[in-house]
Amino acid sequence: MPESTLATFSVRRLEIIDPEGNADEALLPDLSGDELRRLYYLLLLTRTFDGRALALQREGRIGTYPSVLGQEAAQVGSAFALAGGEWIFPSFREMGLFFTLGYPIHQLFQYWGGDERGLRAPDGLNIFPVCVSVGTHLPHAAGTALAARIRGERTAVVAYFGDGATSKGDFHEAFNLAGVFRLPVVFICQNNQWAISVPLSAQTASRTLAQKALAYGFDGIQVDGNDLLAVHRATREALEKARSGGGPTFIECLTYRMSDHTTADDASRYRTPEEVAAWRERDPLLRFERFLAKRGLWNEDYAAEMKGKAQGEIDEAVRRFEAIPPPAPGEMYDFVSAELSARQRQQREI
């Protein structure tokens, strides 16, 4: 018997807006001018929050903070595709996701300020708390999708994670489960090309991350993660597919972490300023501005007005955050269990 080929594969890549802001009209998602401007505002809000969080950290008013600079489009663009009601499993570097879903901004300051009360999602918003243990939340997404199927509900579940998470066993296990059961999960990886000091090339020998999905029996696509509309379109399609029984999708958003890993990191120890500068050119916010300008939806005055509005909203959130009375010591017992043990109650009294 001669040797034969059992499988060959190709990996799709999607980009809609080029760095100059020109769009491929055939691929443009169906979004109104108002929606496009709303998206722009969400990018600004995320970036404004990020800058403020970094400043507050330097002043000792919040703790260690992971900047999202450069990744705003991947977060806002995907989150804007959500219909509402989906269950969402974030990692820890997704402020843009939270804002797009309407999560109270002051609560994110509160959480990064070392107060876990900030993690309580508003009722009706099914977003799991920030997951610090990299990749360990991915099986939850598969399980929630399975539960929705058992209940006969047509919904989709979305999980966010980084390139580093794809090296974890839980990534494999969740992907396998989702593939085997054809679960309605959209896996969104923000491949920012770094996991602290480890570059993508040392994280995987795979040419793309997207292709990993193929081995689990479902589609993977790479999108330009700094192209808000490409991310949006891919997410929308994946959600529709999930809801209509087509199974999981893996979206690799190729982007770049423009800041240090966190405020505790110094990226100049392991990467060159040239590399960072090259990505600054591909800033997702600039690209979206250029796109909007070409459609007559943006000019300097409008930008200034929106930046002012975003500043105001963030200022207000900082005020609310700082007005929150500190947690009482006894609050560390709250929510440990539905009911405290006699010993825990006794410990709380002292």
Add this chain to the structure above:
Amino acid sequence: MPQLNMVQAINLALREEMARDDRVVVLGEDVGRDGGVFRVTEGLFEEFGAARVIDTPLSESAIVGAAVGMAAYGLRPVAEIQFMGFIYAAMDQLFAHAARIRSRSRGRFTAPLVVRTPYGAGIKAPELHEESTEAFFCHMPGIKVVVPSGPYSAKGLLLAAIRDPDPVLFLEPTRLYRMVKEEVPEGEYTLPLGKARIVRAGGAVTVVAWGSMLQRTLKAVEGYDAEVIDPQTLSPFDWETLLASVKKTGRLVVVHEAPRTCGLGAEIAATAAEEAILHLRGPVLRVAGPDVPVPLARLVDHYLPSPERIRGALDEVLRY
């Protein structure tokens, strides 16, 4: 003799041991080019190269599992888990393999490896960066658990851990990394595993504390006739030293930051009860973290045993 902090002392131990023994390799997340997130492995990559200082993918199970394979093959891997809260995915490798490859293979294969990890609360870091789950590991036969409480002991204990024929979990109290400097000799010295240190002699009460709680305990006992014991190795525990002290003082207080219930204090109290109860004048008291997950920065100071609580326990046992 140079004055070093604990980060520098551990770095020195690794550097000297890698130079002395080419079987020693370091692996983990960000341990190479970045020098580790706490800079504990700083300079090793430059000195010993990428073949011996290995930046791994983000895979705790693979880090420890690979260390088992490397150790069986004859290397002396020193694996780093970036924070103790991320060791859980590697528990399977530690418990099902590292701890029992010797017994499962009836002595044919062994796992002389070290897993180093920053441990303990009080550094105002995010969730899972401040865990102290040492008792889980002490419960598992086949693994040694070591906690240095200062730069000098960190170097000597780490050298002993690397040379030990069995797997050692080496817990580095994060809060102490840069808190104290001590004279740390260059060159060879080891401190035996399984041997406690009497840090301060006293006659009225024995106090056991390790890691960052030792520093706090030493402050708290000022003015008391307290004998303070730093176990240094939590498993196997130096019962001989502890029991001799308890028989002398007749009183015992254990301080640990891990949650009280099923913490190592329980084992210590039980052993004192079994083997020295007739010498005890009062109850054995534990000053421990409460039975809650370690809270974030805003509340962590209320979580950790305070000097006042330690003194409260001393006052109470001294009433007997």
